[in-house]
Amino acid sequence: MDEKKAAILGEIPRLRRYARSLLRDRDSADDLVQDCLERALVRLDNWQTGDSPRRWLFTIMHHLFIDQMRKVNRRGEAAMLPLEAREAQAAPAEQVESIASREIIDALQAISPDRRAALVMVAIEGFSYAEAANILGVPAGTLMSRIARGRDELRGLLDDAARRRAIRIVEK
């Protein structure tokens, strides 16, 4: 097997993790990874030797993700939903998550896709600001602002969740 394919294979676990943080559902996340790999292999020649395979693959996947989110946005799929709708969304059965993990995963899904991507890039995937800005195709200032707002929003949602939990306990 050639070196390029070996390098791509080695990145799959990281791609899956990034996809999972963007989409939550395991099968959908793997579908996104599959699309990313298909596109990458068709365009192997675009990948310059010396360039990090990770950065190249993450860039491809991010574009796929944003393209889809844009279509969703345009189709107006996302009609107004009450807050409770989020809680009604059942977590996939096979995913065993602790309450804390589920809460933070829910909160992460609830922040806007561009902030989510920026935050995950840096906080989970460990890219530097320069690398993440490059992958997401935004200026460093925009990236920083998305990270800051994303963190703030995430914390606010976690506080809300904690409050709702407290209210429920009181009601019991």
Next chain:
Amino acid sequence: MTRRDFSERDIHMALDGELPVDERAAYDAWLEANPEMKARSVRYVADRAALRAAFAGVLDEPVPARLKKIVFDEAPVETAASSSRWWRAAAAAAMLAIGGVGGYVAGIDNLGLEDPAEDQLAEQAIAAHLIYAAEQRHAVEVPASDKDHLQTWLSNRVGLKLVAPDLAAQGFQLVGGRLLPAGESKAAMLLYEDAKGERISLFVTAESAEKTKGTYGSGEDGPEAIYWLDKGYGCAVVGSLPRAQLTAVAKSAYSQLIAGLAS
């Protein structure tokens, strides 16, 4: 040691390993001297740990065979249908975004991804807001005291049955309105103000062929527009309010405008 003023921005930089080494000691001292900032930093550190923990297991999962197969397959083909498979999950994710923020798509703002039509509407609305909301004496052509005339006049000019929404429940009173150019047609702008003098505006045009909605930001700190286009009209609510508050205003304005159009 570098001396400078630190801010919340530095908390993120420090957390992400982007703070220059020679500023670290001064930053730590600043954090110690600012309990509120320190508490914030501690919360963010904990959130990051929780985020990492929540997804750590994914790296240990065996790579699904279908993914390996793509890499090993000799002749890769890009299938047009493939990208639609996870579309529904993306839709669900977008809906979750709404659940969280309590309004519209908490969208792909500042990415320059929107349709030209909605771009235009949002940009025109934001431009009008920036110009007229800042005017104290000449913000509107027809004041709220002449509301009936305002509604009739704008309805006739724009070509829609326009009813100025009552946003008192959200703390906003009508200041008045004006007529504006919008591309090749006309737009009505309705200006509202709260008790603190914070202003928002509604921008309504009769020109729209498509149906969509979303949010649009003019820049990192500028006002934001929540817009929707439906058959025959487009509307944007513009303001510099927190997203949740602007969303609440937009929801109320939306339902009242719809009711007005149908009346």
